[in-house]
Amino acid sequence: MIRIGIPSALFYYVYYPMWKVFFEELGAQVVSSGKTTKKLLDNGVREALADACVPVKVFFGHAIALKDKVDYLFIPRIVCLNNKTVYCPKFLGLPDMVRYGLENMPPIIDVRIDTRTRRNALFKAFYSVGKLLNAKSLKIFKAYVKARMAQLRFQKILRRGFQPLEAIDIIFNHKKIKPVTGDGRLNFAIVGYPYTIHDQYISVDIIGKLRRMGINVVTVDNLHPLLLKLQRYKLGKRLFWTFTDRTLRAAYYFAGRKDIDGIIHVTAFGCGPDSILDKFIQINNGSNKIPFMSLTIDEHSGEAGLGTRLEAFVDMVKRKKRSEQ
Amino acid sequence: MMRKVTFPHMGESYRTFKMLLNDLGNEVVLPPRPSRKTLNLGVQYAPEFACFPLKILMGTYLETIEKGANVLVTSGGVGPCRAGLYAELHKRILHDMGHPVEMIVFEPPRLYPLNFIRNVYKLNPKRLSIKSIIECIKRAWRKLQALDNAEKATHVVRPRELTPGTTTKTYKKVLEWIDAAYTMDEIIEAEKAALEEIYKIPQDPERLVLKVGIVGEIYVLLEPASNLEIEETLGNLGVEVERSMFLTGWTRDNTWKETVEGMTVKDAAMPYLPELIGGHGRDSIGNTVLYAKRNFDGVIQLAPFTCIPEIVAKTILTSVSRDYNIPVLTFFLDEQTGKAGMTTRLEAFVDLMKRKKLLRKTGKILRPASAL
Numbered sequence: 001m002i003r004i005g006i007p008s009a010l011f012y013y014v015y016y017p018m019w020k021v022f023f024e025e026l027g028a029q030v031v032s033s034g035k036t037t038k039k040l041l042d043n044g045v046r047e048a049l050a051d052a053c054v055p056v057k058v059f060f061g062h063a064i065a066l067k068d069k070v071d072y073l074f075i076p077r078i079v080c081l082n083n084k085t086v087y088c089p090k091f092l093g094l095p096d097m098v099r100y101g102l103e104n105m106p107p108i109i110d111v112r113i114d115t116r117t118r119r120n121a122l123f124k125a126f127y128s129v130g131k132l133l134n135a136k137s138l139k140i141f142k143a144y145v146k147a148r149m150a151q152l153r154f155q156k157i158l159r160r161g162f163q164p165l166e167a168i169d170i171i172f173n174h175k176k177i178k179p180v181t182g183d184g185r186l187n188f189a190i191v192g193y194p195y196t197i198h199d200q201y202i203s204v205d206i207i208g209k210l211r212r213m214g215i216n217v218v219t220v221d222n223l224h225p226l227l228l229k230l231q232r233y234k235l236g237k238r239l240f241w242t243f244t245d246r247t248l249r250a251a252y253y254f255a256g257r258k259d260i261d262g263i264i265h266v267t268a269f270g271c272g273p274d275s276i277l278d279k280f281i282q283i284n285n286g287s288n289k290i291p292f293m294s295l296t297i298d299e300h301s302g303e304a305g306l307g308t309r310l311e312a313f314v315d316m317v318k319r320k321k322r323s324e325q
Numbered sequence: 326m327m328r329k330v331t332f333p334h335m336g337e338s339y340r341t342f343k344m345l346l347n348d349l350g351n352e353v354v355l356p357p358r359p360s361r362k363t364l365n366l367g368v369q370y371a372p373e374f375a376c377f378p379l380k381i382l383m384g385t386y387l388e389t390i391e392k393g394a395n396v397l398v399t400s401g402g403v404g405p406c407r408a409g410l411y412a413e414l415h416k417r418i419l420h421d422m423g424h425p426v427e428m429i430v431f432e433p434p435r436l437y438p439l440n441f442i443r444n445v446y447k448l449n450p451k452r453l454s455i456k457s458i459i460e461c462i463k464r465a466w467r468k469l470q471a472l473d474n475a476e477k478a479t480h481v482v483r484p485r486e487l488t489p490g491t492t493t494k495t496y497k498k499v500l501e502w503i504d505a506a507y508t509m510d511e512i513i514e515a516e517k518a519a520l521e522e523i524y525k526i527p528q529d530p531e532r533l534v535l536k537v538g539i540v541g542e543i544y545v546l547l548e549p550a551s552n553l554e555i556e557e558t559l560g561n562l563g564v565e566v567e568r569s570m571f572l573t574g575w576t577r578d579n580t581w582k583e584t585v586e587g588m589t590v591k592d593a594a595m596p597y598l599p600e601l602i603g604g605h606g607r608d609s610i611g612n613t614v615l616y617a618k619r620n621f622d623g624v625i626q627l628a629p630f631t632c633i634p635e636i637v638a639k640t641i642l643t644s645v646s647r648d649y650n651i652p653v654l655t656f657f658l659d660e661q662t663g664k665a666g667m668t669t670r671l672e673a674f675v676d677l678m679k680r681k682k683l684l685r686k687t688g689k690i691l692r693p694a695s696a697l
């Protein structure tokens with residue numbers, strides 16, 4: 001059986017169910033690299049360029065972890081999926097960075113997906129990957145439909161308030177997880193890129209920490225795409241990177257919701273788009289009253305420092321809430 | 326209120342923009358050459374992880390606002406890199422600070438012809454006719470070319486000059502000639518005189534001169550103050566540089582003729598990076614390949630700290646450097662980069678290239694193990 005490696009980083013948190021189902025339907029075995037660990041991150045930090053952002057270093061670590069375990073690495077070049085915004089340049093060059101930046105990697109399947117240049121780009125991309133694995137057209141089509149259905153199911157579960165890793169668990173390990181709700185007194189929104197928020201190692205499990213303090217957490221990933229699409233931001237120009245655009249919209253959306261008590265922007269050290277995004281969020285937030293904090297995570301962000309800052313922020317929000325009552 | 330117009334400082338190009346804006350009837354505040362003060366201002370008011378050019382521009386704007394500027398002219402661009410959003414961010418920050426400046430952002434005219442016309446209209450208080458505007462732009466373009474050509478000449482002459490410092494001195498002098506030229510004929514004449522003057526500098530024909538290509542992000546390539554005058558330093562170390570980018574266009578037009586099979590930068594980059602990633606990441610890769618094919622001794626990549634496309638390029642350049650056996654040195658520049666550290670690294674790099682070149686000249690075969 002052909003083994004396909006999907007690194008558990010970057011797109012993993014957004015598209016993994018779709019890809020996994022697709023490859024398995026074609027009879028391949030999907031191997032993912034699992035949770036980020038210290039060793040894995042260390043490998044990535046050693047091999048990636050020092051100036052790269054943390055998520056890319058994490059991705060390198062995951063790719064290295066899969067090196068000898070798979071026949072192919074699946075790193076699609078996702079350029080644009082909504083006809084409007086493109087992904088960060090590092091995503092656009094991701095397969096090339098892995099191919100030319102790391103040694104002795106298995107062959108990379110790097111199909112390009114850009115809905116602006118081709119109709120049905122997504123299907124065509126899947127189709128060419130299927131052909132690469134010598135599958136028959138009908139079989140590819142069936143696998144594609146199943147993959148899309150898995151993705152829909154994934155998104156539905158997300159909208160019920162689960163976070164991506166939980167949703168993946170529910171789908172593939174048939175776990176029965178109850179949605180975690182705090183004691184209902186405080187609601188926090190976390191905005192940022194899914195691969196930084198949900199990577200429990202680099203985000204120092206920020207979601208778990210908040211939940212243990214009894215706080216309800218909602219993230220960008222729990223929002224309906226339509227809500228985000230309708231959300232306006234008063235910029236002369238749209239932000240051209242998909243995740244960045246999505247994060248800014250989410251920040252505006254949450255800021256306008258009465259039941260949100262605090263907003264946290266998780267940003268990655270060395271991230272280019274974030275330097276602009278964070279400023280836009282801050283400028284907007286100057287004009288509304290919801291407490292806001294931006295947390296920068298890097299490869300050394302320790303438990304201690306981040307924990308203290310979180311606690312201080314939560315205390316501040318609690319005090320504010322009490323004084324308003 | 327009197328409108329006073331300013332724009333970003335990029336090498337010597339301000340001489341042209343000043344002329345053009347004056348022709349259209351604007352009062353111009355000249356942007357000063359980026360200095361410590363510019364950087365400090367920029368660092369203070371721009372986001373911490375913003376790219377270096379954004380910080381420098383921030384500083385420049387604040388300096389010119391201090392001198393009374395209230396209209397900022399700049400370029401936009403449509404990603405997928407941050408530069409396209411600079412103007413919006415600058416505007417927000419400046420307004421937030423209480424400077425009600427007007428921002429005129431030029432988008433690529435091919436994509437946004439209306440934006441172009443509207444902007445020209447805004448900058449044309451003299452109400453010149455379209456015909457005379459076009460005439461002004463043509464003249465400005467020619468002046469820009471003259472400035473670029475003079476600069477290119479210094480790149481050739483400086484490493485060969487007999488008395489250190491003559492080229493830089495002469496260059497300063499001839500820049501003023503071009504600056505003073507106004508009509509088309511004057512500009513062409515000034516250019517001719519300038520080039521003659523530069524090539525007249527006494528040179529040592531025997532000297533072993535290395536050839537190095539310079540690739541990277543456009544702003545740090547075009548503004549010597551942001552790259553700590555790396556080209557001048559290299560010239561003084563006996564290196565002839567060829568920069569892959571000038572405001573008046575890429576050098577490929579004439580020089581690329583000697584390349585293999587008329588390959589374009591894009592063709593050359595394709596096997597390594599088939600995707601346009603914004604900024605000039607792909608050009609950096611393609612140009613490095615072409616420089617290698619033209620037997621250059623080395624390539625230097627200049628990139629702002631945290632520059633996204635250049636980080637992608639650099640990751641891939643390690644392979645290009647190995648495949649083509651050409652040394653590549655990268656500088657990630659920010660306000661903390663020091664000239665002394667840079668010079669030390671450059672000297673080591675020049676030594677390495679010299680040894681390689683001598684070995685090749687003396688006919689010894691280079692084995693990969695001894696290459697570096």
Ligand code: SF4
Nearest residue numbers: 053088090268271272
């Ligand atoms: S958006 Fe930021 S964090 Fe994500 S890959 Fe690009 S630079 Fe890295």
Ligand code: SF4
Nearest residue numbers: 376406408604632633
């Ligand atoms: S190319 Fe580099 S310097 Fe230019 S906007 Fe993009 S990240 Fe910044």
